[in-house]
Amino acid sequence: DKRGSFVTMEYMTETRVNIKYELPLSEIVYDFFDQLKTQTKGYASLDYEIKQERGSLALAEVNLHTGRTHQIRVQMASINCPLYGDMRYGGEKAIKGRLALWAYSLRFTHPTTGERMRFVIEPPKDTEPWKFFDIQV
Numbered sequence: 001d002k003r004g005s006f007v008t009m010e011y012m013t014e015t016r017v018n019i020k021y022e023l024p025l026s027e028i029v030y031d032f033f034d035q036l037k038t039q040t041k042g043y044a045s046l047d048y049e050i051k052q053e054r055g056s057l058a059l060a061e062v063n064l065h066t067g068r069t070h071q072i073r074v075q076m077a078s079i080n081c082p083l084y085g086d087m088r089y090g091g092e093k094a095i096k097g098r099l100a101l102w103a104y105s106l107r108f109t110h111p112t113t114g115e116r117m118r119f120v121i122e123p124p125k126d127t128e129p130w131k132f133f134d135i136q137v
Contacts, residue, residue, distance in 0.1 A: 009079065018047040044068040046075055054132045057084065072101060084129045100129050 010018045045065035052059040058081070062072055073089045076082060082090030084100035102123040110117050123130040 012047060013049075018045065044071045044075060046071065048076075052133050057129055057132060059133045059135070097128055102130070104135075 048060045048062045050058050077089035085097040105120045107118045
């Protein structure tokens with residue numbers, strides 16, 4: 001199965017959940033990077049917190065613990081919460097539209113200066129599904 005297998009889901013708080021997932025990385029990498037091959041298998045882990053809900057939509061803040069290809073898309077679809085616009089993994093629950101995946105905050109240590117860097121940008125407020133939520137970064 002290209003989606004791998006679910007390992008654990010732990011509620012950290014009422015709204016924050018940690019998901020661990022075993023991925024068949026060789027299959028995923030094969031699919032999305034035609035020439036790239038890998039024999040490794042590994043774990044993917046993330047946690048998310050539901051910030052707002054509007055009807056059948058939810059705004060979630062996701063923190064990645066591992067960086068796997070399509071990790072957020074695969075893991076959210078595996079618990080029947082596909083991303084808005086995710087026609088590949090969303091199955092019957094998929095809502096057609098632009099893929100609603102937005103990195104509003106990126107943090108890392110600069111490789112040469114060692115300085116801690118942070119970049120923040122809000123999603124476009126006039127497009128779906130972002131316009132349905134009161135987003136304050």
